[in-house]
Amino acid sequence: MKDLELLSKLDSFTPEKVGTIINSLSKIYSLSNRNNFVANKSQYNAVLSTLPQNLIILVPKLESEPFFNIFSLVRKLKIIDSALLESFSKTFLSSHLENATLPNIVEFLSGYDFNQEKNTELWCSIEKKIDELVYRKEGSIPFPDLKTVIKCFADSNRGNRSFREKLLENLIGDLNSCSIEFSADIAIALEKIGIKNKAYIGPFFDHVVKHIGSGNNLQYHKLIPACIRLNAGNKNLLELENHAKNKLKEISLRNMNNYISVYKDFAKGMDDINEDRILFLEQLENVYEEVYNKNFELAESEDGIPIHIRALSLFLRVGVVKNHKFWTKVFKDIQIFSLCNQNKILWKLIRSIEASQWAKQNR
DSSP states (O other), X not given: OHHHHHHTOGGGOSGGGHHHHHHHHHHHHHHHTSTTTXXXXXXXHHHHXXXXXXXXHHGGGOOHHHHHHHHHHHHHTTOOOHHHHHHHHHHIIIIISTTOOHHHHHXXXXXXXXXXXXXXXXXXHHHHHHHHHXXXXXXXXXXXXXXXXHHHHHHTTOOOHHHHHHHHHHHHHTGGGOOHHHHHHHHHHHHHHTOOOHHHHHHHXXXXXXXXXXSOHHHHHXXXXXXXXXXXXXXXXXXXXXXXXXXXXXXXXXXXXXXXXXXXXXXXXXXTOOHHHHXXXXXXXXXXXXXXHTXXXXXXXXXXXXXXXXXXXXHHHHTOOOOHHHHXXXXXXXXXXXTTOOOHHHHHHHHHHHTSHHHHHOO
8 A cells, every 4th residue: 555655664754745644644544444444454553663753753843734733643543652742742842832723732632642741841831821822811712622621631630720720710601512521521620630619619510410411321420420529519419310320220330330439438427328319329239230240250350359348338338238149149259358358448348248237147
């Protein structure tokens, strides 16, 4: 294939030939998305393995437009290479950030594995540039760009307090443009940032609850843990639980583990475990075995036992254990696991399970 052959040659990677490089990368990306993309697969993989080294030579020499075009294509092709990322980052900072537009910056922030970039100067410079382009002019970042910026700064744990507050004020001022899909990602980002200010959390979750019916099932399972951890209020949590409780059979193993983790901590004081919450946890207990049967290998492995311990401890604490046959079998596995367990937290949970009335009746 002509494009693969061109991309395999080091002498193709010059500023004079950058248009040809971009066209070839675009064609390769289009081909790679076809279901019948089988021909030249070995050559394709060979080219992708050498492409980062070739691009590292070219990237510092690029003008802004081809720089962002190539960066976008590298991201789409999912080429992950730390040295190439460093080259993009340094070149962006030294040559392209000064004249970058907001779409340029968002495209760069969306880049592959960018959140692993630890260059403090780069993040501070991006923050200042966004402030210059948007907030000093009393403007705002529109969706979906705002979601990308909030998520990236949260994932990387970057951004000073003043800048984060500007992003949050931007968010609250444009909630009508924030879809439920965006809300789920933003809620997780707010968790990572550690936002506790009710002036932001309250309006955000009021918006989420008002529009939750327009989202897909996955969004409930992201939003509920965030609602609990951000202390967004019992009223909002009940609304989210009511939407999610009849759809728990569809949750992933990761969702289940996240639910167990967050409700285990939430239920410690029992202050917020009202009748409605118990009904939700009953549903969670009811589907627990089915969810794990879909992931049988993990459920039956030693790695699955700590998850069972946390789950059984939670369900016993709130009094919703109904699937006695399943939990009796799990309890036997837990007892075997306890003989070699070195984790003090798990040890305390195991002791609390063993001391329960249920355990005494189901030994």
